[in-house]
Amino acid sequence: MRVCVLYSGGKDSNLTLYKAYQEFEVVCLVTLIPRSEESFLFHYPNVNLVKLQAEALNIPLVMEDTPDDEAGSIKALRYVLKKAREKYGVEGVVTGAIRSTYQASRFQRVCWDLKLWCFNPLWLKDEISLLREVLELGFEVIFTRVAGYPLRKSLLGRRLDHDIIEFFERIRRFVNPSGEGGEYETLVLDMPLFRRRIKILDYDVVGEDYDATLIVRRAELIEK
Numbered sequence: 001m002r003v004c005v006l007y008s009g010g011k012d013s014n015l016t017l018y019k020a021y022q023e024f025e026v027v028c029l030v031t032l033i034p035r036s037e038e039s040f041l042f043h044y045p046n047v048n049l050v051k052l053q054a055e056a057l058n059i060p061l062v063m064e065d066t067p068d069d070e071a072g073s074i075k076a077l078r079y080v081l082k083k084a085r086e087k088y089g090v091e092g093v094v095t096g097a098i099r100s101t102y103q104a105s106r107f108q109r110v111c112w113d114l115k116l117w118c119f120n121p122l123w124l125k126d127e128i129s130l131l132r133e134v135l136e137l138g139f140e141v142i143f144t145r146v147a148g149y150p151l152r153k154s155l156l157g158r159r160l161d162h163d164i165i166e167f168f169e170r171i172r173r174f175v176n177p178s179g180e181g182g183e184y185e186t187l188v189l190d191m192p193l194f195r196r197r198i199k200i201l202d203y204d205v206v207g208e209d210y211d212a213t214l215i216v217r218r219a220e221l222i223e224k
Contacts, residue, residue: 001117003092004030004062004084006107009050011134011141011160012096012122012178014188017057018137019121020094021193027088028060030080032073046144046187046216049198056194056221060088070106078110085114092117098125098178127177131165140190140197144214148183150174153212156205160186187216196221 005020007013007029020026031050054061062084066076084090093111097104097120104120111118122130134141141160146153150171158164168177175183190197202217 001025001091002027002089003094003117003119004028004081004088004090005094006096007031007050007053007061008047008096009053009188010096010186011139011188012098012130012180014139014191015130015134015137016094016096016121018191018193020119024092024094026059026094027090028062028084029054029057030084030093031061031063032066032076032080033063034066034073046214049187049216049219052198052219052221053188053194056196056198058195062087074106074110077107078114081110081114081116085116090116092119094119094121096120096122098122098127098130098180099176100180103180127180128165128169128172131160131168131177135160135162135165138190138192139188141186141188142214143184144187144216145185146183146210146212148175149210151184152209153205153207155184156212156214157203190224194224197224198222 001024003020003024003026005017005026033047062080064076064080066073093116095107108118143155143158146155198219199222200216200219204215206213
């Protein structure tokens with residue numbers, strides 16, 4: 001089956017891509033660019049870096065700007081999936097939804113309307129187990145946003161490791177360990193499917209504890 005992967009550049013969409021790659025023909029990545037961090041459905045910080053990631057993966061990328069509100073986001077998603085279907089013959093859509101019925105139900109509704117199969121390989125998986133799987137597969141993941149107690153600004157730029165996973169396990173009654181509720185966001189610099197890895201050359205950190213973002217100003221691809 002020819003599929004596209006909804007791709008934000010974070011850990012969940014990259015893990016989803018990795019799993020989809022084992023089972024299907026991944027013909028393109030689909031990325032929506034929201035106007036701000038207030039987006040109802042889509043990842044925002046550093047989403048422009050998906051262009052470098054797509055180049056590292058050697059997979060075509062279909063991008064579309066989207067407003068932050070739900071109705072506008074769904075309209076943009078429908079438009080970009082139609083474009084992917086017309087250009088690449090997409091038959092199915094693979095998403096990184098884990099437990100958000102809000103997100104998953106809206107993705108599925110758009111797919112059904114377009115007669116596209118919708119697959120969620122991470123659905124209802126234990127979030128801590130998924131974080132461990134990301135490490136075991138050799139992903140290099142950094143934190144790019146924190147949005148809620150007890151996640152401090154000092155987490156930004158740190159690589160996901162076993163100590164951080166244990167931290168998330170201790171605080172899981174306060175924070176969704178996957179960050180699916182927007183508690184934190186990530187950027188993948190390297191993973192097994194990348195032919196080259198991303199090197200960050202310049203960045204800024206804005207905000208305070210519990211509400212801060214790492215903004216990548218310049219980055220490049222380098223040999224692994």
